[in-house]
Amino acid sequence: MTEPDTTESDIDETAQQQQPVVIEPVVNIEKLRQLIALEAEYDTLDFKEELDLRKTANKRDQVELAKDVGAMSVKGGYIVIGVDGRGAPSRTMTEAHTKVFDEASLRSKLLKWLPDTLEIHTQSHVIDDEHHIVLIYVAPNPAGCAFFRSDGQYTDGDGQSKTVFRAGEVFFRNGTQSTRLTQQGLEQVIARRIRREQQNWEAERDKEYSRLATELTQAGAGQQIARGPAAAFNLSLETGDLLNGAIELLRADDDLPLRLLLEGAPAQMRHALADASTTDGSALLDRLTCLTALFLRVERYEWFQRSVATLGQIYDLPFEHIPAGTSHVSQRIATFWLHITERVSGLGALAVRGEDWPAVRTLAERSVPVGGGSRRSWIMHGLVMASRASVLDAREVFLLSRARQVVRQLDCLRPGMSPDDEEITTSLTRFDFLACLVGYGDEIDYFPNFAPFEQHRTRPIAERLVKEPAVRAAFFTGSDNDLAIALHNISSWAKEIGWRFDGWQGYSEPVQQFIDTHASQMPD
Incomplete structure (x- = not known):
């Protein structure tokens, strides 16, 4: 297996992989315990001892939270409120504090400064029957980053106006801090956009195989495949077309294309891994996984075993x-x-x-x-x-x-x-x-x-x-x-x-x- 030269995209991906925060839209108590057990902050995990978003409170906390959520929108991540820098309960949050963090209310507040594409999930928890903690999930923004739509200002204790960010600015997570976008941050945004476009290109390429899928899903598909190129039935097909074709082949009791697909899958994966212009082969793995799941669901156990064996060969x-x-x-x-x-x-x-x-x-x-x-x-x-x-x-x-x-x-x-x-x-x-x-x-x-x-x-x-x-x-x-x-x-x-x-x-x-x-x- 040859390995391509390292790119900026690879560097950004490696940095993302080396930190242990699994970013997913889950905010239950299990997720909270997993995050605070890390006992450290990361670019995708921010601990805060206290935030007061009640109407009677100073606007400062709202603006600061908007800044952090905007910065998190580059990669996605979590904000845990009610713990110190090591993830231990701070004992400063009360039930009254947490009530204003319901998802709809919080999103409404943040949309004053952040774009409509904002996606968050929140949940309040009580740890050890006494510690009130709020967990906020921030999804990666589909645009790659979040542009603030208005100035983030508040009045401090001395009556002075403070500006945290300006309309049109972009923040990102620089280590454990939320800062204005730098050259490094811009490279991260660009790299992520390039990967997304590459994935879109691969999806478009898959559509080129739709002709075969159409033949497979028509009446008499087994006979058509028997007359056509069985080797063309491979993991390059779009997932839905691949599964529909497999179903028709199973119904027609025509196993030759399935045999050829599984026999050829390791070589197809080998080629994908050796090609520096492609991703790491996840798309092919996904299709083989879905094919394996199909065999499992329709109780074709022989084909399921063969498919798992093929996964083993690829491993x-x-x-x-x-x-x-x-x-x-x-x-x-x-x-x-x-x-x-x-x-x-x-x-x-x-x-x-x-x-x-x-x-x-x-x-x-x-x-x-x-x-x-x-x-x-x-x-x-x-x-x-x-x-x-x-x-x-x-x-x-x-x-x-x-x-x-x-x-x-x-x-x-x-x-x-x-x-x-x-x-x-x-x-x-x-x-x-x-x-x-x-x-x-x-x-x-x-x-x-x-x-x-x-x-x-x-x-x-x-x-x-x-x-x-x-x-x-x-x-x-x-x-x-x-x-x-x-x-x-x-x-x-x-x-x-x-x-x-x-x-x-x-x-x-x-x-x-x-x-x-x-x-x-x-x-x-």
Whole structure:
């Protein structure tokens, strides 16, 4: 796999990847705990001890918040109000403070200074039954930045007028500060606009393949494909056309184009990764992911397995040039692996919601050799390599938040569900828990990515493991004692990670009772 020269766009993207804030339109209590657990501010995360937006308060806080929201509009990010610079509750916000932060009211206030394209989400929380904290999500502005529409002024305590920003100005986040746009900030805006236009160009290119898709979706598509070039059915098709074509081929029992597509997918991805003028292959991964999800949904399990195997072959592409046990790789390769693991988790969540346990195991059991005879699940391998390459901050344990973003973007991974459906997050945590159990049983290194999330999401699947023989048989073949020890060890590791986020704290009573009853040889 050859790697292109580094560009300004690459530099900006790397800076975005190295900070651990997963930017997504989520403002629930889990997200708040994940953010304050970072114990530091970033260009996409701002901590504030107090803001008073009540009518009786000075206008200063409104203007300062508008400045920060405008600056956040370049990349997107979060503002947490009611904590100090290390994320600890400041004890200065009250319920009266937080009431004026409802989404509609806050947006109305900010539109005095910010453009109509402003998108924010807000939610007030109470931590430890006493600390009032507000979480604000700011979406990246579709124009690349936000131009202030009027001057931001207020009168200080001495009766002097202060101007924070002027109409027509643009602010951005320079480290942890909101400042006027500099040359560096302008380069960030331009780089992001270039990437967006590149993605639009690739979408336009996909439309060139619509002729084949039209033929596929017409009556008698199987016969038309049999007479036409089967090799033209590939991952360059637009996603909707690809899936419609696959459906018609399955109905016509014509598997040749599907075979050729899966056989050719690794080479197609290899070419995309070697081409410096293209993105990192995410578009091709998305289409293969959606095709895999289709096979899962229509219960074509043979094709599902083949498609997962193809994903595995694509994951292994970098090993054509580097040893399998390599401990460090370039950021480009690490990002490639991370993108695959995010999509594998999204597929796993889909399989969990459909209770397709063999499919869950197929996705969970794939592993990568890491030297010394050891193997690591491809999910953990992608996470570890991304962290070592500084694609992820070393403290980040939020793979499932990244996977949730992928599910949000790909309709095929959440059929019939809204992007904000809580069941998406729940099914992601349950898949990850089951993947940990598969890893333990198969002696494959795993990582409990479910740990930072609230335990009510994951506990029910653990209960089913000890109560339902069919579920247990799909994931663990050992004795009751072996299962009890496995559950204990997974929980112990999850507790070590989850305590900072008020996440995983342990099993429900039925599972703990099973462990206490059957774990006769519990390790120290």
